[in-house]
Amino acid sequence: MRIISIVNNKGGVGKTTVSRILAEYFSIVKNEKVLALDLDPQANFSNRYLKMEVDSYQEEGKIPPIHQDYDKNDPDSAHWDGRSSIASIFFGEPVFPYQTYIENLEVCPSHSARLLLAEAVTREEVVQKVYDQLAKFLSLEEVKKSYDKIIIDTPPSKGPVTISALRASTDIIIPSIMEPQVIEGIYGMIHLWKTEKLRRASDNPLNLIGILPNSYMPRAIIHKDHLQSLKQEIPDYVLDAVIARRLIYAEVDADGAMPRSIFLYPNMNAAKQEIMRACKEIEQRMNVYVY
Amino acid sequence: MSTKKSFSIPKGLATGIRTSIQSATTHHGQLHYDIMAIEAIEPDPNNPRKLSITKDELFRPLNKNDTHYEKKLKELTALHDLAESIKRVGIRNAIEVYKEDNRYKIISGERRYLAAILAGQNFVPARINQKFEELKLRYIQWVENINRQDLSLVEKYNNLLTMASAFTKTSPTPLTADILREILGISETQAYRYHCLLNAEPEIIDLVKSEKLTNLKLVQELSCIKNKSARLKILAELQKTGQEVTSLNQFKKLKEKKSSTASTIHLGKVSHPHTAKYLLQLILKDAKFNQHQARFATINWHSAKDINHAFKTLLRLIEQEFNRAESAIDA
Numbered sequence: 047m048r049i050i051s052i053v054n055n056k057g058g059v060g061k062t063t064v065s066r067i068l069a070e071y072f073s074i075v076k077n078e079k080v081l082a083l084d085l086d087p088q089a090n091f092s093n094r095y096l097k098m099e100v101d102s103y104q105e106e107g108k109i110p111p112i113h114q115d116y117d118k119n120d121p122d123s124a125h126w127d128g129r130s131s132i133a134s135i136f137f138g139e140p141v142f143p144y145q146t147y148i149e150n151l152e153v154c155p156s157h158s159a160r161l162l163l164a165e166a167v168t169r170e171e172v173v174q175k176v177y178d179q180l181a182k183f184l185s186l187e188e189v190k191k192s193y194d195k196i197i198i199d200t201p202p203s204k205g206p207v208t209i210s211a212l213r214a215s216t217d218i219i220i221p222s223i224m225e226p227q228v229i230e231g232i233y234g235m236i237h238l239w240k241t242e243k244l245r246r247a248s249d250n251p252l253n254l255i256g257i258l259p260n261s262y263m264p265r266a267i268i269h270k271d272h273l274q275s276l277k278q279e280i281p282d283y284v285l286d287a288v289i290a291r292r293l294i295y296a297e298v299d300a301d302g303a304m305p306r307s308i309f310l311y312p313n314m315n316a317a318k319q320e321i322m323r324a325c326k327e328i329e330q331r332m333n334v335y336v337y
Numbered sequence: 338m339s340t341k342k343s344f345s346i347p348k349g350l351a352t353g354i355r356t357s358i359q360s361a362t363t364h365h366g367q368l369h370y371d372i373m374a375i376e377a378i379e380p381d382p383n384n385p386r387k388l389s390i391t392k393d394e395l396f397r398p399l400n401k402n403d404t405h406y407e408k409k410l411k412e413l414t415a416l417h418d419l420a421e422s423i424k425r426v427g428i429r430n431a432i433e434v435y436k437e438d439n440r441y442k443i444i445s446g447e448r449r450y451l452a453a454i455l456a457g458q459n460f461v462p463a464r465i466n467q468k469f470e471e472l473k474l475r476y477i478q479w480v481e482n483i484n485r486q487d488l489s490l491v492e493k494y495n496n497l498l499t500m501a502s503a504f505t506k507t508s509p510t511p512l513t514a515d516i517l518r519e520i521l522g523i524s525e526t527q528a529y530r531y532h533c534l535l536n537a538e539p540e541i542i543d544l545v546k547s548e549k550l551t552n553l554k555l556v557q558e559l560s561c562i563k564n565k566s567a568r569l570k571i572l573a574e575l576q577k578t579g580q581e582v583t584s585l586n587q588f589k590k591l592k593e594k595k596s597s598t599a600s601t602i603h604l605g606k607v608s609h610p611h612t613a614k615y616l617l618q619l620i621l622k623d624a625k626f627n628q629h630q631a632r633f634a635t636i637n638w639h640s641a642k643d644i645n646h647a648f649k650t651l652l653r654l655i656e657q658e659f660n661r662a663e664s665a666i667d668a
Binding site: 226229230232236237239240244268271272275276280 | 354355365
């Protein structure tokens with residue numbers, strides 16, 4: 047089982063887009079069992095697969111919908127309120143993944159308020175607990191048995207929740223727009239990766255798949271120059287594939303979009319071809335390590 | 338006017354990204370720290386540095402008849418002091434361990450480990466290493482140990498032996514002084530001396546083990562005495578001496594001093610020639626010595642030099658007489 051986190055402490059660089067692409071690539075194209083985890087309080091990733099509800103009494107108030115298997119009248123369901131989010135693991139509660147409209151894809155959605163709470167912990171012991179909680183959950187035999195890939199979308203921060211994702215992961219990928227502010231964000235992530243990699247036992251490496259240029263405009267000099275200078279500095283860690291700036295990613299996100307995944311477009315679709323190239327390169331780069 | 342713009346990542350940022358990546362790829366796993374259950378950890382039985390106290394002895398009263406009683410008592414007192422500080426501030430420096438067969442063995446920090454047990458701790462901070470190849474492990478333990486002030490020569494010797502056996506397991510070439518110098522990073526002289534120790538004959542090693550021989554320089558000097566019987570003679574003498582010997586020179590001086598105090602007698606000084614004359618005449622009247630009267634007839638009793646000479650002769654004659662008498666009795 048591989049656990050891939052999509053990280054960058056800058057917002058709006060394409061973390062959710064890349065998370066979605068990978069979740070759908072492995073479930074639809076590769077026919078693998080995939081679990082998608084949404085650690086971002088903004089809950090955009092969850093919203094692609096579930097109809098998240100809004101709790102108007104809370105700021106950032108997205109909450110998961112009632113679970114498909116929840117039956118109010120079933121005595122077995124008495125111990126929970128029918129909503130389950132990945133935030134539960136930080137509070138020592140069980141997690142119930144939701145089935146999505148894609149057969150091989152399940153999702154543990156976000157819960158804005160509770161994730162913000164986990165992100166805001168400051169007391170040393172509690173912080174340490176948050177760090178390790180996700181790794182503990184994902185190393186459960188039950189989880190390992192049930193899935194081939196786990197895709198984690200993370201909040202735009204370097205806080206405890208992001209670190210917990212890093213600790214749990216086997217691989218990370220850093221999507222980035224080739225613009226100055228975003229590239230500054232790469233440094234923060236590389237630094238977190240370094241800390242985690244030095245900290246881990248050497249038989250349990252954290253593979254940095256690399257930096258995936260997103261929202262790329264091939265004719266924009268600033269994009270081209272930044273990509274080139276990044277490749278010069280760290281040639282092994284910049285993907286050859288890029289994801290170009292296209293409307294299609296917004297379109298498949300829209301309510302009632304048809305088809306509902308980029309992978310359900312015809313093979314000749316330029317965006318799909320580009321995405322397939324990126325996914326194949328990512329898979330290759332994951333083979334550096336065998337788990 | 339040129340309108341072509343060009344962009345690049347700021348130099349500092351680029352360097353930061355590049356060096357972070359280098360550090361992560363080359364030092365992977367080297368800061369693997371954890372808080373470990375103390376029961377998962379145990380001392381490395383092959384660590385050449387042996388503490389005099391074992392885990393079992395921590396809570397048992399020491400046996401006064403134990404030959405190492407003094408040493409153990411000292412060690413235990415120090416451990417209790419350390420335990421007190423651990424109770425107050427915890428263990429500040431993580432102990433270092435490696436994994437072998439599902440157990441974690443201590444590379445360094447055995448005292449901290451024992452003191453933590455004394456302090457009633459259930460967990461200790463530890464830096465976890467993969468199992469090293471044996472030579473490297475022994476080398477790390479060597480470095481940990483060798484610079485300690487309180488390490489005796491016999492402990493150093495044990496260190497050296499484990500190092501050497503780890504070396505010969507992996508290398509077809511013999512362990513020379515040069516290789517020792519290289520792997521241990523010590524001076525040529527030190528390396529040569531350790532090499533002498535490593536190849537010293539059993540008699541020397543016995544002395545080292547019985548802690549009669551505690552000085553590395555002396556080991557080198559001894560192994561350099563070419564004449565075997567002379568060497569063994571000195572070794573036998575060393576075995577007998579109760580004093581601490583640090584060099585061959587010192588040992589020789591010690592020996593001379595001893596023999597002179599044991600067997601020669603100074604007869605003292607006199608300032609009046611008549612005293613000497615009186616003694617001389619008295620002795621020459623004795624039946625044993627009157628045959629020599631003629632030899633002393635011409636002494637100038639005003640010359641101190643003449644008198645001294647005469648007395649030397651007289652004393653020699655008396656000694657001869659007594660030696661003869663002694664051997665006659667022996668026979």
